[in-house]
Amino acid sequence: MTPVPRRTLLVGYGKLGARLAARLLADDGEVFALRRSTGSLPAGVIGLSADPSHPLDSPLPVVDAMVITLPPSGVSSGYRTALTNLRAALPVLPARTVFVSSTGVFEGAAADHPLTEQDVPAPTSARSQELYDGEQAAVALFSAVIVRPAGIYGPGREFLLRKVREGAAVDHARRTNRIHEVDLVRTLELLVRMEDPPPLLHAVDERPAPLAEVVAFIAGKLGVDVPPDVASGGPSGVVYDGTLLRSVLGHLEYPTFEAGYAEMIAEDAMPRP
Numbered sequence: 083m084t085p086v087p088r089r090t091l092l093v094g095y096g097k098l099g100a101r102l103a104a105r106l107l108a109d110d111g112e113v114f115a116l117r118r119s120t121g122s123l124p125a126g127v128i129g130l131s132a133d134p135s136h137p138l139d140s141p142l143p144v145v146d147a148m149v150i151t152l153p154p155s156g157v158s159s160g161y162r163t164a165l166t167n168l169r170a171a172l173p174v175l176p177a178r179t180v181f182v183s184s185t186g187v188f189e190g191a192a193a194d195h196p197l198t199e200q201d202v203p204a205p206t207s208a209r210s211q212e213l214y215d216g217e218q219a220a221v222a223l224f225s226a227v228i229v230r231p232a233g234i235y236g237p238g239r240e241f242l243l244r245k246v247r248e249g250a251a252v253d254h255a256r257r258t259n260r261i262h263e264v265d266l267v268r269t270l271e272l273l274v275r276m277e278d279p280p281p282l283l284h285a286v287d288e289r290p291a292p293l294a295e296v297v298a299f300i301a302g303k304l305g306v307d308v309p310p311d312v313a314s315g316g317p318s319g320v321v322y323d324g325t326l327l328r329s330v331l332g333h334l335e336y337p338t339f340e341a342g343y344a345e346m347i348a349e350d351a352m353p354r355p
């Protein structure tokens with residue numbers, strides 16, 4: 083593996099960007115964060131205020147790597163427009179670009195086997211179509227490495243915990259996949275450092291499971307009733323194969339939903355100072 087990139091541009095600076103910036107800075111990298119807001123940033127992160135959905139007023143700095151974590155815009159060509167504006171503002175193309183997409187590109191799929199990186203998306207919803215178009219634009223404009231995470235969770239991402247606490251009905255038969263935020267950030271750092279990364283990677287843990295199993299586990303840890311079933315009538319969703327991720331990343335710090343949610347619940351129960 084090569085050293086951390088000397089200069090990295092993070093396009094979008096949410097939870098993933100903040101965690102990744104901390105890892106890059108700890109290894110003496112220089113980090114720029116491009117985002118719409120002008121709020122404060124941690125020490126060492128150089129803020130650049132701009133909206134990539136519009137042409138940028140000033141050139142961006144020369145960087146060695148770029149990681150794009152922009153959410154869908156709701157416009158079919160939203161990613162393509164933003165990436166085209168980024169390309170125009172960069173004096174030199176980064177040697178490595180990583181584009182964070184989503185397994186949502188398979189939204190509406192009904193596969194009878196675990197999906198791998200060899201399976202071709204057939205997006206049906208507007209959101210999945212925008213994501214898939216963004217992937218194609220990122221490859222065409224930057225020769226980007228594409229990462230498709232599924233069900234990101236971790237501290238501050240507690241949607242399912244809230245649902246279980248509230249006793250809100252869920253689809254017990256739905257097949258689900260997820261990745262802990264820590265392991266996803268480890269993946270992003272690896273991909274900006276690898277000499278020859280895979281062009282496409284599904285970021286999923288080792289334990290896909292029906293939602294019934296996940297909420298039953300969480301309910302048991304919380305000491306509450308298992309949320310009722312919406313009785314959808316049959317399995318939905320798909321399962322993703324994470325073999326390629328594990329072959330390049332090695333062990334996952336949170337290989338199963340049990341490991342991740344158990345820690346989140348334990349930390350939430352600890353008294354605050």
